[in-house]
Amino acid sequence: MGKLVALVLLGVGLSLVGEMFLAFRERMNASREVEPVEPENCRLIEELENGSEDIDILPGGLAFISSGLKYPGLQNFAPDEPGKIFLMDLNEQNPRAQALEISGGFDKELFNPHGISIFIDKDHTVYLYVVNHPHMKSTVEIFKFEEQQRSLVYLKTIKHELLKSPKEVKVVAKGFRSANGITVSADQKYVYAADIAAKNIHIMEKHDNWDLTQLKVIQLGTLVDNLTVDPATGDILAGCHPNLMKLLNYNPEDPPGSEVLRIQNVLSEKPRVSTVYANNGSVLQGTSVASVYRGKILIGTVFHKTLYCEL
Incomplete structure (x- = not known):
């Protein structure tokens, strides 16, 4: 009787696991395919071969791109290269991406950039807030953008288990x-x-x-x-x-x-x-972001290439 009960419970358990697995596959769109849709005049950006996980564009058309994300479970085509922030001027006829130099004592070898956001203060100074994963931990790096030199100056690292601000955190x-x-x-x-x-x-x-x-x-x-x-x-x-x-x-x-x-x-x-x-x-594999400027679109990926198209 005990063996029968155990077998029944095992069967029920396997059934529940199977249902959970099927539900998980459904949530992850495991079998979904898409019909191709492509805008006009698309081209891949040669300098961005290892991802462009996030993109933020200034009102004047300068695009900042985080590249080289390394994260457990995700593909990476350049595991030994540190991450970078790239800049593209979308006002140019054939814009190219250039990696920005970073000064101010920042450890560039441990740079593993993820999300990126821009803040412009009342004096029109541009600051970049970049989610970073050195040693697979999470920090936020703050940089100031020097437009004349086309470079970044490292200012500060926010490091806290909750990334708490100096004032308060609330839901x-x-x-x-x-x-x-x-x-x-x-x-x-x-x-x-x-x-x-x-x-x-x-x-x-x-x-x-x-x-x-x-x-x-x-x-x-x-x-x-x-x-x-x-x-x-x-x-x-x-x-x-x-x-x-x-x-x-x-x-x-x-x-x-x-x-x-x-x-x-x-x-x-x-x-x-x-x-x-x-x-x-x-x-294009693994799109993570798309950002537009004056009829053009930049499409970024987690670890793959970057596409630039006309809308």
Whole structure:
């Protein structure tokens, strides 16, 4: 009788594990493929061969790109090279990427850049806040951009188990499975946050005290990474992973695809979602971000190449 009960329990357990595995595969879009969509006049950026995980563009058209991310479980084509911040001037007819020199005593050999954000102060000084993973830990590095020299000056490392600010840390929004890319609207009134595991974007109103009120959740059916805002239209651009399992279990014979979505009229009752770019890995693998400037789009990846197209 005991053996029978054990076998029954084993069967139930295996059944539950099977259901959990199938549910996990469904959440990760394990079998999803995309129909190719390509804008006009696309070209790969020669200097960016080892990823462009995040991209932030100044109002004047200078694009900052974090490259060379090394993270457990992710492919890396240059494991012995330190990460870099690249700069592209999108006003040029055929812009190229150049790696920025970093002064100020920063340990460049341990640079493992991830997300990147820009802050411009009242004197128009540009600061870069870069998520870094030295020794697979997490810090935020602060740099000042020297436009004349086209270089970065290292200022400070924020290092804390909660990356706590000097004043306070407080919870302003809940209900995420895995909050990832975060950005704000052009008028600074709304915060957009991607939930990669739930395949959606949260639209929240920002108050003066930085409390957030959730207005809506836009379901996208794909795993959303970083978000940017089109400064000309206010649309959201989302770099997405159509098949995260392929990203996490890299196979060059069956590589992960890429997908970029545009979300228009985000505050309306029926936001419009359209595909800007889609590829099953033959050109671009593992898209993480897309950013636009004056009819051009830069599409970045976690560890692969970078694409520059006309819209």
